[in-house]
Amino acid sequence: MLTLLRDLRRLRRDLDLRPASRGRSLAMRHVDAGSCNGCEHELTLASSPYYDLQRFGLGVVASPRHADLLLVTGAVTTRMREPLLVAYNAMPEPRRVAALGDCALGCNLLGTAENLVGPVEAILPVDIRIPGCPPAPDAIAEALLELIDQPRR
């Protein structure tokens, strides 16, 4: 699937079909808001040789100041609510939020009400949703590539 996407992107470039408004790279800041560590392990492999997300201009950056996209994993715990908001507020605009994985989307959450705030959209506007428990690296790659191909708002 990734090979096909790459070929399509190359074809579009060769035929000069890309509108000037399309983005060419995306800097991402990852925040674990209370995951089981599954999404992190798959996200890590999305940068491994089999997928190599960097070749598409997608990279994880070390500060929210450098980020276009906030990539949030896990159901938001009570203790991660504040740090998550701090990271979001530190991002320059325009900024987007991706909810990565079923927990971030609010599916089948486990825990007690006092310890969980809920899905990411309970506290932040969510622009893209990447389902899966956890989503495999190719699913993560496809969702993010679709995002950079969207015209800018």
Place this chain on the structure above:
Amino acid sequence: MTVHSSSASYREQIAGALADGWRFANLHASSGGELVRTLLADAKGATRLETVRTEDRRAPSIVDLAPAAGWDEREAHDLHGVTFAGHEPLRPLVAHDLRLDRWTVPVRGHDTYQVAVGPIHAGVIESGHFRFHVVGDRILQLDARLFYKHRGLEPAAEGKTLDEGLAFAARACAACAVTNGVAYAHACEEALGLVPTAELARVRTVLLELERMWSHLNDIAAVCAGVGLAAGNNSFAALTERARRLNARLTGHRFLFASVRVGGSDLVLDDDDVRAARDEVAALRTDSARSWRELLFNASFEDRLPDIGVVTAAEAGWLGAVGPAARAAGLAEDVRAGSPRLAYEGLEPVVPRRAAGDVQARLEQRALELLQTFALLERLLERPGGRAVAERGGEERPIGIGRVESPRGATTCVVERRHDRIERLRLRTGSYANWPVVARAAADNLLPDFPLINKSFELCYACADR
């Protein structure tokens, strides 16, 4: 099981057991804080439970006898309101929102200052806060404040049926999902008087070793990433990917989710499955040996590893280190060697020749254990099978215990039940046991070496926080 009404006899029993070679395995309080239970285990897999009744939620501490119980007692205080006489100061562990001087160790002197890192880290890393007390680049003390990911999985499981409760243990952590699931299943089966058949033991052992295989490959990649060696990181990350694809081929899930259940297994391994798995395990053995050799001949990489993040055998012993971290310090302990409910007959713990308890030894330990895992998988996958059950083989009990060796070390699950409902669930994972050891390993090292030291343990935050 004994319930002690006097503090003296509780402490006496535990002190005596420790002197006889038993090791501390777990401590937890009942939900209302009326009872405190300490679990001890020996090398053959036997367990004993010592319980003391609290008075006004006050219990005697055993932290002087077994320092490994430090986190357990602090957690029992924060979540169940039990205070421990003799454990002073009883610093908060799970409870946040407290003044800095309440949860950190005071460090005073010329030029000491603190470096605060997290809870959000600069990469794809789980959330947790580290507070380093340093002079220049030298770390004097590390206070780790975890539990940012605390979801309350244990209390949420209370009142659920034993079948429903599995998710609360297994989903605590993706990297230990099989271990936690099998530990929970063993606990329930012990409480229900059930014993796995040989086939059930074989299927579960296959799943546990598949989990160890991807996890150890990932850990070697992580150490390479920790020193910025992209080539090593990439080659072991690629091997990790192949191991996860094999998981998906055999169970339909890259992390083997939903492959464990209480009382049996629905997994079917047909001829094609086991043949494909044997071939891929053999290929991974060959390819990982080649990648490992590349690391051994990379002098600038090898130079970064010795004498960094040292934990001596004595420290590993009293801090209660488990798993590869303990074995790399020379403690030849492995729960697998005493696991009659699994198919590990004849397995002996391995330790590296140079068991120095440093980053190099912990890295080499993973490579040694991978060889064990490849051999185990090739033997266990010789024939097709699956679909197995546990059969009646003991008395029913109100409390069951499961102990399983995760890729990070001994994981203990205690299930207290009333009929078929969970009254109390406690999950103490290898990561939980080893976090205090990471803090000890960091002391006296340089701050820029901490990521490498941390990667050499590669602990989960999720299954410590629960």
